Amino acid sequence: MSLQHLLHINRERSQPLYQQIAEQIKMQISDGRLPVGTRLPTVRQLANTLGVTRLTVHSAYSELQSGGWVEATVGRGTFVAASAQPEGLMTAAGRNLTPDGVLDDMRRITQMIGLRSLAYADPDPMLYPMREFWDSMLSLRNDPAMFQYGSPQGDPVLRVEIAALLGEQGIEATPDEILITSGVSQGLALVCQALARPGDRVAVEQPTYLGLLHILQMHGIQAVGVPLDADGVQLQALERAIVEQKPRFFYTISRFHNPTGVCPSLERRRELLALAARHRLTVVEDDIYGLLSFDGPPPPPLKALDSENNVIHLTSMSKVLLPGIRVGSVIAPRPIHEQLLPLRRANDLVGAQLMQRAVADFLRRGRLKAHIRRTLPIYRERRDALMRALSYWMPDGVEWTQPAGGFCCWLTLPGDEALNDLYAAALSRGMVFTPGEVFLVEPDDCKHLRLCYANQSPDTIRESVAVLAELIRERIGHGAHRSKRDWVPLV
Ligand SMILES: Cc1ncc(COP(=O)(O)O)c(C=O)c1O
Incomplete structure (x- = not known):
């Protein structure tokens, strides 16, 4: 049976027609009914058979193409791509484990x-709080300031809310000490730019977050791996790395580590901070999972115990709320904070004001906690x-x-x-x-x-x-x- 006859669109559903078409084609590719190399009908043929506009079919094909499901060659047509099936991925993965x-x-x-x-x-x-988040967005729809360039440091209203949220976890920071970033990722890239130069070394837990390794690689910074045990980084090994490799900072995912899930005890946290203070080593604390504690209250973030002001704390809304809204925060000792601000401005000028204020509204209404x-x-x-x-x-x-x-x-x-x-x-x-x-x-x-x-x-x-x-x-x-x-x- 041809593809046209395998597709069924339902105009009663709220899902846009182009998405229905794209989803069904993906399904057919996934279960092998459309093998690699199969030529899809032309836009005109499929539009005629399904009784939809050509733009609808075109949008469906574009979505499939951007997801790597099909390849289009001008003059020849649209074909199921080799990368679209598990076998395609397997070869990609086997070859390219970077x-x-x-x-x-x-x-x-x-x-x-x-x-x-x-x-x-x-x-x-499936658990995203879409309706509640839209409420917050819609409440801002008549305010032109939401669509202007905001502050490079981030929306002041959001900084007040984040200061309160972090305050509840023991981190004392004024709104003025907070930098809003486009997720932890941007915060980490800025911190790397501020603290290290190409050729420098940075100590990381081994294993560590893949995205950080990628950022270091892109900045020409060498990662020095320090082994973990069930209670976090092994301090003797870290001390050896500090003495021998002279890293610019130590990066740690301090609560519910990615990829291991490890969450160091209060005692190990204190020992780590004491070690860092002895060696005047900056600790970069990625606390993106800190609020996701299943078995009672988690230990405090390192920043809450940081009497020597040695810790840079980063977190974001990506794991606790919505990854796509790209809202995160950095709290750094004052001289580093002053370095991060111009770097952020040079990086992407400002974040999206509308998104930041919507998050502020969401937090203010107590919806994050709910x-x-x-x-x-x-x-x-x-x-x-x-x-x-x-x-x-x-x-x-x-x-x-x-x-x-x-x-x-x-x-x-x-x-x-x-x-x-x-x-x-x-x-x-x-x-x-x-x-x-x-x-x-x-x-x-x-x-x-x-x-x-x-x-x-x-x-x-x-x-x-x-x-x-x-x-x-x-x-x-x-x-x-x-x-x-x-x-x-x-x-
Ligand atoms: C430890 C860690 N840090 C940072 C990120 C990325 O964070 P964001 O979406 O805030 O840039 C992730 C995402 O998986 C992560 O696991």
């Missing part, structure tokens, strides 16, 4: 329908589902972290067996995780996996772990899975 390559894969993986993905440390889009109260139990249930599924399915010798918050769990596989085909094997079974090597400064032997649970239902998490465990068992040669004793299905 931060850039993996980030690129992720963009495509998100769009693959039917794929069980434990690959992203992102909040679940949203967190609503979503935490859901994320906790997913974390629990993952923990139980791992205990049930994984063969002996596989180890994993026990995240008390955030979105990430880190698996370590036993022995030195070649597991480098695990990513590709999982993809071909419709399941995806992030290979651990991309989070390591010095990649070792394909022994680690990051599993993120926030985005999937408990059922999907269980199915994914079952598939993964089977593939691991086949490779490490341990027959049986663990005892069923502690297996209690959640639903």
